[in-house]
Amino acid sequence: MKNKVHLRFAEKEDCKNIYGWRNNTRMREIAFNSDEIPFEEHEKWFYEAIKNPNRNIFIIMDENFNDIGTIRFDKKGKHALVNIIIGWDFVGKGYGSLGIMRGSIDYLNNFEVGYIIAEIKKDNLASIKAFEKAGYKLYKEHEDKFEYRMCREKISE
DSSP, rough: OOOOOOEEEEOGGGHHHHOOOOOOHHHHSSSSSSOOOOOOHHHHHHHHTTOHHHHHHEEEETTTEEEEEEEEEEEEEEEEEEEEEEEEGGGGTTHHHHHHHHHHHHHHHHSSSEEEEEEEEETHHHHHHHHHTTTTTEEESSSSEEEEEEEEGGOOO
């Protein structure tokens, strides 16, 4: 397992990579919305998203600065929702939990929110493990999902 990830803000040039990661068949199986997204729809969403001051999209890079996934934070008042996608070639290598940890700590330290919420389908055991390993704690169980949270006062670098 690798021990380091880097983050950078997503740019216009990242649209196709994020589209590919999001539409991977295996990734869609674990997503709440498992439909394939047409590129034109994704492109419109992406260009609006990177201009939205309440949405921050970061590219996760491995130790060699190769783009391997994306993590997004959607600010909703005093909290943010998190969403992560790791490129399928990098799944199972520890990058998910490292990206979640690094992204979440950086986000809590640099944006005015008290906590971050991760909503995870109950059968998505890999994501549950990754968020727990990154320091998220189970907050609430819903009918179809778990709600995990990371709070500002409980983080450390």
